[in-house]
């Protein structure tokens with residue numbers, strides 16, 4: 001695993017500083033066939049975020065949910081059919097947002113250069129654009145991901161549940177080649193988003209055999225979470241105090257026992273991840289550096305090349 005991480009780090013550095021390619025991906029992948037591809041996606045996303053900044057969180061999460069299931073192949077965008085229930089319809093994906101932004105970019109790209117730019121690349125570029133729009137680090141990513149042809153609801157069992165503890169999260173991310181530090185950095189993606197009451201209400205009553213309420217929650221913050229839930233399962237709570245900003249406030253909140261999800265607060269509770277949380281709360285630049293590296297690496301997960309994938313004409317259907 002250490003060798004793999006070293007390899008990816010070297011690749012990440014070489015790819016950001018040169019025109020290198022790996023797995024058939026490259027920084028200039030579309031420079032001949034669709035030179036303005038990346039600009040079109042970035043402009044479309046920036047326009048959408050200017051009218052609704054909350055969508056940044058949706059687009060970042062969409063890339064994560066895409067890459068963790070079947071690799072970064074836009075399988076998350078495929079609609080269910082009469083013979084198949086797709087990832088999109090899994091309870092874990094029902095609150096995903098931003099599909100219309102991806103479709104808007106795709107429509108423009110299909111009219112400029114039909115059949116060239118994959119939906120998987122659009123999702124990946126949209127996520128990086130969303131991070132920088134919200135004030136996070138700007139980082140460039142390689143392109144050339146092909147779109148997958150498989151999307152099954154049962155695969156989404158492999159998305160992390162908010163009830164997982166730090167050791168379980170470390171194990172799950174390790175299965176995808178991430179270190180504990182990278183897992184904590186990636187969790188920092190929660191900084192611009194919200195969670196629905198249904199994702200954290202298990203912390204508020206009948207928590208476990210010895211506690212009615214999760215003891216890791218600050219007593220004042222408990223009242224805030226309970227108030228959110230008094231409005232029903234779909235009411236939202238922001239992960240930190242700066243909803244639309246990509247910053248390190250998420251980690252400050254964890255230090256104050258004001259993490260929204262059990263899986264967030266466990267990162268401070270566990271000695272295996274506490275130092276990392278404290279480090280990011282203290283040093284935002286370090287969080288940004290680790291986050292962009294980890295996102296770059298996430299964007300290479302099980303990427304499909306050549307005939308293993310296709311460029312979908314419509315992101316919601318296989319060709």
Ligand code: HEM
Nearest residue numbers: 057058061064095160161162186189193194195196199263
């Ligand atoms: C570490 C394990 C993770 C768990 C258990 C987890 C779980 C969750 C849950 C339960 C929600 C709220 C969903 C809802 O109530 O509707 C959420 C939201 C979100 N997640 Fe995660 N997540 C994890 C990691 C990540 C990663 C790695 C990223 C991106 C790189 C990410 C990005 C987001 C974003 C941006 C939101 C807010 C979405 C919005 O406001 O629409 N999460 N996550």
